[in-house]
Amino acid sequence: MEVHVAAHHEAPTGFIRKYVFSMDHKVIGIQYLSLAMAAVTVGMILSVLMRLRLAWPTEKWPMLAHIFPEGFAGGPMTPEFYLAMLTMHGTIMVFFVLTTAPLSGFGNYFLPIQVGARDMAFPFMNMMSFWVTFVSFVVMLMALFAVGGAPIAGWTAYTPLSAVGVIGGPGLGTGQTLWIISIAIFCAGSLLTALNFLTTVLNLRARGMSLMRMPLTSWAWFTTAILALLAFPVLLAGGVLLLLDRVGGTSFFIPAGLVISDRHLTNSGGSPLLWQHLFWFFGHPEVYIAILPGMGVTSHILSTFSRKPVFAYKAMVGAIFAIGFISYVVWGHHMFMSGMSPYTSMAFSITTMAVGVPSAIKTFNWLATLWKGQIRFTCAMLFSLGFVSLFVTGGVTGMLLAQPALDIFLHDTYFVVAHFHIIMGVAAIFGIFAGMYYWFPKMFGRLMHEGWGKVHFWFTLVGVYSIFMPMHFLGIEGHPRRYAQLTEFKYLLHLQPLHVFISIAAFVTITAQVIFFFNFFWSLKKGKPAGPNPWESTSLEWSTPSPPPFDNFGPVEPVVHHGPYEYSVPGAAKDYIMQTDPAAEEVRP
Amino acid sequence: MTLIVELPARPGRGDSSPSVRTSTSLMGMKLALAGIGMLFTAFTSAYVVRHALDPDWHAIRMPRILVANTLALVISSLSLEVYRRSREERLWLVLAQGMGVLFVAGQVAAWRQLLAHGVYLSNNPHAAFFYVLTAAHGLHILGGLFALGGVTLVAEARRTRWLEVASLYWHFMGALWLYLLYLLFGMN
Numbered sequence: 184m185e186v187h188v189a190a191h192h193e194a195p196t197g198f199i200r201k202y203v204f205s206m207d208h209k210v211i212g213i214q215y216l217s218l219a220m221a222a223v224t225v226g227m228i229l230s231v232l233m234r235l236r237l238a239w240p241t242e243k244w245p246m247l248a249h250i251f252p253e254g255f256a257g258g259p260m261t262p263e264f265y266l267a268m269l270t271m272h273g274t275i276m277v278f279f280v281l282t283t284a285p286l287s288g289f290g291n292y293f294l295p296i297q298v299g300a301r302d303m304a305f306p307f308m309n310m311m312s313f314w315v316t317f318v319s320f321v322v323m324l325m326a327l328f329a330v331g332g333a334p335i336a337g338w339t340a341y342t343p344l345s346a347v348g349v350i351g352g353p354g355l356g357t358g359q360t361l362w363i364i365s366i367a368i369f370c371a372g373s374l375l376t377a378l379n380f381l382t383t384v385l386n387l388r389a390r391g392m393s394l395m396r397m398p399l400t401s402w403a404w405f406t407t408a409i410l411a412l413l414a415f416p417v418l419l420a421g422g423v424l425l426l427l428d429r430v431g432g433t434s435f436f437i438p439a440g441l442v443i444s445d446r447h448l449t450n451s452g453g454s455p456l457l458w459q460h461l462f463w464f465f466g467h468p469e470v471y472i473a474i475l476p477g478m479g480v481t482s483h484i485l486s487t488f489s490r491k492p493v494f495a496y497k498a499m500v501g502a503i504f505a506i507g508f509i510s511y512v513v514w515g516h517h518m519f520m521s522g523m524s525p526y527t528s529m530a531f532s533i534t535t536m537a538v539g540v541p542s543a544i545k546t547f548n549w550l551a552t553l554w555k556g557q558i559r560f561t562c563a564m565l566f567s568l569g570f571v572s573l574f575v576t577g578g579v580t581g582m583l584l585a586q587p588a589l590d591i592f593l594h595d596t597y598f599v600v601a602h603f604h605i606i607m608g609v610a611a612i613f614g615i616f617a618g619m620y621y622w623f624p625k626m627f628g629r630l631m632h633e634g635w636g637k638v639h640f641w642f643t644l645v646g647v648y649s650i651f652m653p654m655h656f657l658g659i660e661g662h663p664r665r666y667a668q669l670t671e672f673k674y675l676l677h678l679q680p681l682h683v684f685i686s687i688a689a690f691v692t693i694t695a696q697v698i699f700f701f702n703f704f705w706s707l708k709k710g711k712p713a714g715p716n717p718w719e720s721t722s723l724e725w726s727t728p729s730p731p732p733f734d735n736f737g738p739v740e741p742v743v744h745h746g747p748y749e750y751s752v753p754g755a756a757k758d759y760i761m762q763t764d765p766a767a768e769e770v771r772p
Numbered sequence: 773m774t775l776i777v778e779l780p781a782r783p784g785r786g787d788s789s790p791s792v793r794t795s796t797s798l799m800g801m802k803l804a805l806a807g808i809g810m811l812f813t814a815f816t817s818a819y820v821v822r823h824a825l826d827p828d829w830h831a832i833r834m835p836r837i838l839v840a841n842t843l844a845l846v847i848s849s850l851s852l853e854v855y856r857r858s859r860e861e862r863l864w865l866v867l868a869q870g871m872g873v874l875f876v877a878g879q880v881a882a883w884r885q886l887l888a889h890g891v892y893l894s895n896n897p898h899a900a901f902f903y904v905l906t907a908a909h910g911l912h913i914l915g916g917l918f919a920l921g922g923v924t925l926v927a928e929a930r931r932t933r934w935l936e937v938a939s940l941y942w943h944f945m946g947a948l949w950l951y952l953l954y955l956l957f958g959m960n
């Protein structure tokens with residue numbers, strides 16, 4: 184059956200409408216990915232600066248002092264500048280990389296195609312969401328270079344420090360205000376994205392694309408969009424109140440009797456913990472906003488490259504939803520040390536450990552998907568396997584930290600830094616890399632270089648474990664996080680060589696990312712032509728040319744006849760059956 | 773062996789008939805309202821927690837004009853609904869729009885009254901929440917007025933869609949106002 188249709192908006196011809204203010208979800212996806220690449224570069228530079236300070240606390244860096252005269256006043260980096268780097272590194276990475284790339288970047292490009300839509304439900308709003316996010320990033324960069332310094336209150340902007348203004352320290356004036364404004368704008372952009380994703384999945388699926396035929400990537404983006412839709416408004420509300428505390432003279436978060444630098448504040452009655460509750464009610468789902476798309480990509484890629492259906496597809500869908508749901512009732516585990524009632528912390532501890540159940544379902548299903556598969560070790564596959572490894576490593580420490588008794592000791596130590604970097608930072612980055620190697624040929628029509636990709640993979644895998652595994656030991660020894668220098672404490676002195684090791688590992692790993700960037704830009708021009716389906720995958724994006732035409736599918740309306748993971752079906756002519764393949768018989772019920 | 777082709781009743785993307793577009797836009801609006809609902813839920817939880825930290829909480833008296841404002845918003849919602857169902861008498865739409873504008877003017881008047889009495893954002897948390905919640909709601913109302921204006925201005929082919937989506941939004945904003953009024957002045 185062929186149904187001829189007209190795309191709901193015509194392909195633009197001018198440069199501005201085509202590439203800048205584009206309403207095409209594919210262009211917008213690439214715009215988001217470019218934004219994330221710019222952001223990750225900034226974020227990595229900030230982490231290099233921090234690692235220099237931590238490994239060689241007294242060393243002077245004349246060249247850096249030349250670039251940041253205030254930050255290196257008196258020789259080594261000032262502790263305040265270190266805090267500013269820490270704050271901006273966390274903020275940029277969490278919002279502009281880990282939220283932007285996996286959800287808004289790949290999701291924008293591939294969600295509509297995977298469900299058989301010609302574009303997002305609201306293309307104009309989609310364009311708006313990118314440019315709003317772009318403005319947010321620009322404002323965040325302004326905070327980085329603000330007069331008086333960048334904010335120092337951490338990516339969590341804990342009150343009252345973030346609320347009291349410039350008397351609290353450098354960077355808490357203009358820098359912190361810009362930070363809050365940037366985050367508020369970011370919330371708006373993310374909400375628009377979430378609306379589009381959800382409506383597209385609910386209303387624009389192609390004929391035959393029932394919900395239970397959607398690829399797990401689409402399920403992951405769908406669930407993530409629900410999380411974003413319900414979590415970002417809470418951060419927005421908190422941000423509005425925080426901004427008013429700073430500029431409107433209110434006391435939502437500033438308690439009475441606060442004395443800072445010999446000045447007695449006139450505020451009264453506010454609750455710093457109220458901010459923590461609002462922030463973490465957003466903040467914990469945010470962690471899953473970063474990681475769920477990686478889970479979806481991993482499921483998709485493991486199945487594709489082991490030439491087997493995803494093991495227990497329905498359980499995988501259920502597990503994604505369970506993780507998403509539970510993520511709303513665990514926020515208190517970030518606040519075990521805030522003096523909450525032991526009964527409350529017990530409840531949060533139990534809900535937190537409950538996340539382990541769907542997580543284990545996913546992990547074992549991934550392993551079962553690999554079991555006896557005909558595994559093809561492509562770069563995408565390697566990064567997905569790396570994702571599974573990191574997910575387990577980072578997840579296990581999550582179970583430890585979920586217990587209040589242990590958390591009292593480990594809280595605010597490097598153990599936590601190790602945990603969240605592995606689970607939400609590096610694992611999510613591995614998901615992004617896996618997606619990039621997998622979808623690059625679809626987006627640009629050429630394959631990335633597999634050899635260089637593998638070099639990149641091994642450097643990165645060994646590198647990130649070398650960086651973050653030793654941090655567990657730092658934490659167990661009681662090394663607090665967030666301090667630029669703790670060399671005055673005897674019990675930490677013997678750990679200094681570990682800091683040197685971590686820093687060197689970090690520099691090597693970051694340098695290895697040059698291989699990726701080189702491979703990326705080289706492959707754009709010189710990569711092998713990919714053809715429509717280089718990986719012999721089944722989902723809808725592989726049924727169209729690479730890159731797909733403006734309306735994704737040309738004149739023919741896609742009709743879906745199969746589930747997403749019909750690999751190695753007995754009796755079938757090939758070892759995969761495209762979702763759109765009408766001729767092949769469906770063997771599985 | 774049979775070829776199983778399970779086709780949902782839902783039409784595909786190619787069917788971009790007005791009714792499909794309306795249902796898509798309505799879905800988008802329902803989801804947007806879920807997000808807006810979360811925004812005000814967060815404000816509510818902040819309100820409840822902050823209220824419980826009692827010492828500096830001085831309840832402000834409700835400005836009388838809010839009664840008239842509320843009435844205007846209710847009339848606006850009702851007349852919009854009459855217009856949506858009958859689609860005959862344009863006057864109902866104009867009434868809905870006019871009452872909406874009146875509501876905004878009334879809210880501004882309420883602010884001015886409070887300011888004239890020396891009730892500022894920084895006076896006490898109850899006043900702060902009053903200003904924050906009415907401002908947040910007011911901004912959403914302005915968006916709604918823009919949408920109601922669109923019902924008049926858009927081409928005939930798109931009018932039904934605008935009307936359906938704008939009505940849903942407007943009724944939600946009306947209900948939200950009743951809730952906020954209760955939260956601010958009914959719970960004490």
